[in-house]
Amino acid sequence: MSVGAGFILKKALGTLFMPLAICLILFALGMLYVLLRRAKDAIAPFVMGALLLYAFSLNSVSGYMIRPLEDAYPPLNLASAEIVKKPVKWVVVxxxxxxxxKRLSPGSMLEQAALYRLTEGIRVANRFRGSILVLSGGKYKDEQSSAQVMAAAAVDLGFDPARIVLSDKALDTHDEAIHIKTLAGSDAFVLVTSASHMPRAVKLFENQGLRPIPAPTCYRDKGEPEYFLPGADNIKTCNMAVHEYLGLAWSFVRGQISIF
Incomplete structure (x- = not known):
């Protein structure tokens, strides 16, 4: 599957606005001033970059940034009376x-978010015995699609391959929603994705006339106390939060969602 220039440009521009990228740009600016023998001018970008990097590495800051996204939808309680009554036919991951x-098992090839999404999808699909597990995700910079690797991992975990359907032509959430619409139609389905990604995913799916049942997973903010010690994982959380806010803004500008 060919990847359009627009998709690559969107990825590249989005990377420039990530918190870590902003800190690196400030450090690069400081180094440029040093090379130009303007040491005094280098102080401000170096200090600003260091302060921002420390702030983004704090658990409280990363939690503050990603919490509004992750709290938009609660975890799916499969024991609730409302969920038990729903005739779920599809579980979309x-x-x-x-x-x-090739040295690794399929599950080990998956990134953390993909593995969390897959295990949640299997958990939900096992609850609705007649449901089909729809694994989504196209091929980008790799010989296999995300859907193919998740399917192999699901089978390794003992899931029935006859209950797996691949939707592996889409590279972004908007296109995934279009593909799922042609598959699920008006049937009830559970939507599984990362908790921070769920608000954007639900809006894009609803804009296609679908009514997904959200099943968020892969929570980054778990309410850990702040010890004011820097952590690299917190920077990743900040990057993920900014990625989603930019994604919401991009979808709104393109008319793919009606409410930001």
Whole structure:
């Protein structure tokens, strides 16, 4: 599957606005001033970059940034009376990252978010015995699609391959929603994706006339106390939060969602 220039440009521009990228740009600006023998001018970008990097590495800051996204939908309680009554036919798991390494099992090829999404999808599909597990995600910079790797991992985990359907032509959530609409139609289905990604995913699916039942997973903010010690994982959380806010803004500008 060919990847359009617009998709690549969107990825590249989005990377420039990530918190870590902003800190690196400030450090690069400081180094440029040093090379130009303007040491005094280098102080401000160096200090600003260091302060921002420390702030983004704090648990409280990363939690503050991602919490509004993750709190938009509660975890799916499969024991609730409302859920038990629903005739769920499809369990849709949105794709995430992977990298093919033939030395590894399929599950080990999946990135953390993809593995969380897959295990939640299997949990939900096992509750609705007649449901079909729809694994989504196209091929990008790899010989396999995300859907293919997740399917292999699901089978390794003992899930019935006859209950798996691949939707592996889409590279972004908007296109995934279009593909799922042609598959699920008006049937009730559960939508599984990362908690921070769920608000954007639900809006894009609803804009296609679908009514997904959200099943968020892969929570980054778990309410850990703040010790004011920097952590690299918190920077990743900040990056994920900014990625989703930019994604919401991009979808709104393109008319793919009606409410920001």
């Amino acid at each position: 949105l794709g995430a990252g992977h990298w093919t390494d």
